[in-house]
Amino acid sequence: MAADKTTLLAMYRTMVTIRQFETMAGEYFAAGQIPGFIHLSIGQEGSSTGVCSCLRPDDYVATTHRGHGHMIAKGADLKRMVAELFGKATGYCKGKGGSMHIADFSIGILGANGVVAGGLPLICGAGLSIKMRKTDQVAVVFFGDGAANRGPVHEAMNMASIWKLPVLFVVENNQWASTTPQSSACALGDLCQRAAGYNMPGYSVDGNDVLAVRETTLKAVAEARKGEGPSMIENKTYRVRGHFEGDPQKYRDQAEVLTWQEKNDPVKRFEENLGKSQILTKKTSKLIWDEVKTDLDAAIEFAKNSPFPQPEDALQDLFVNA
């Protein structure tokens, strides 16, 4: 296996945390306790966990509107995340951001982004900064198959390649861009074919196999750290939930969703894999699920008990030098 037992169990715990976090968020949203919109990444835990398992705390990540999983995998604090979803003053953004705009600059998370493909030009800036400061950090941007069709993707991949920036372009092809199937929105079957047009390596990976994601990412990260430039990784996965919670999903056959849920769940697959290798027993698995639930319950309690911001707090944080 591509990692030692401690790392593998930590990755499993991360996947369980994302799954439980997203499930919790869906429930609290349905119950009317989370305002606005949320976009869940259930079924995509293999991509977020596999990629972020290869990163250091000082590496950068830019994520998307469907970014809770990336945040958690990069090490974000559950309490402050839940509090932000609830719109509380103790949240990561003091209630100014919400689900689509969480960031933690102390661990290199440059933010979720409400603009599809918004992270790509920005991550080139982070990559350029790394290069100019002469460190061996890497900068990773997650985006979806929908984002892949936006113009800034072209600009960013080209610029990263000509300047050999230490950037990983991770496209999570979950096959649905809101209501539009990937097959009808892009002329390519494999999005990673795009990489050839920018003279960078492109990898197509089973995104629901967390170890395959890790293996590919380790390679791409090592190349980036050595100054060999960017890579594109396409993690093929599936968006099990609607585009947003509450999405009636009339555009797709529920049988398709069920097939993925039952036959290709990244958490279950990893659990079985670790079970076969006798790294994870049923008992340990239950313990991890219980411990994660305890942590998450504590985060929810923290969020519930936290105050809302004062209305006039809306006027703070605009400028450093007001």
Added chain:
Amino acid sequence: MSDRIMSASAALAEALHEEMARDETIFILGEDLTAHAGIFGQFKGIPEKFPGRILDTPISEACIAGCGVGSALTGMRPIVDFHFSDFVTCGMDEFCNQAAKIRYMFGGQVKLPMVVWCPDGAGLRAAAQHSQSLEAWFVHTPGLKVVIPSEPADVKGLMKASIRDDDPVMFFQHKRLFSKEGHVPADPEFIIPLGQAAVKRAGKDVSLLTYGSGFYLCMTAAQELAKEGIEAEVVDLRTLKPLDMETVAASVKKTFRAVIVHEACRTGGFGAELAARIQDELFDYLDAPVLRVAAKDVPIPFSPPMEDFVLPKAADVVQAVKAVCYR
């Protein structure tokens, strides 16, 4: 130490040289910067003196702007050259949805020290897509600061302040004013704080509130008006956001009349905002309606007679002043 005479272009270059020597995190990126030291020669000497810190990019405005944002978030102080301000449309998401909002929507976690340098303005027969004055778009976007210098000293002092500011600054400099000369202090710590207007001509009869190229129209108009016994006070706003309303108020309270002058087209321009604030805050001091002198509401046309017709002129300022003075 006596002041020196230099062009706006040279003043800009001097500000950049001084600041880049002071702080190695400052760098410049944009299209076609090193071959001719910028398309207006504004970066003279910088490619030689600071190799690796002035970067030629592909023609990829969204990514150029994004590189500014991302590098500013991760420890650098980028100056983004946008070639012609008209092209901001191609970087609009990065400026307005990213740069303007990142600090705020993430709860003040981070600073974003970026200067976007935008050569703007008409009069070069460059037609509709290379002649605009778009500052109002950015004034209307909370989270951005908007600076528009007129004279060379302002260019230098405001550029240095913008570079040292920890927030994103849209810096508009009129293309036709690059060769204008003026006094520029030699003091390397000469800085004009953002949000500080300047009364550049004292007068008691009317306040001319202006910025950028409008400043020169107002100075010409003021000389004409003086011949007819009208003393105009010229207030160069210099920074539209933050706005120095105190200086505006002090002037209007003295003259009781205000004419706002800018090159941007009239409807929805900065003059509308300023006129609204004057009537909100200074209504009791007004002896006449606040008038605006601005470009006509069409794209800038190419042919010289048409371009000249569309742009505001000193004669328009004179006429507006006479109207508010009931002369």
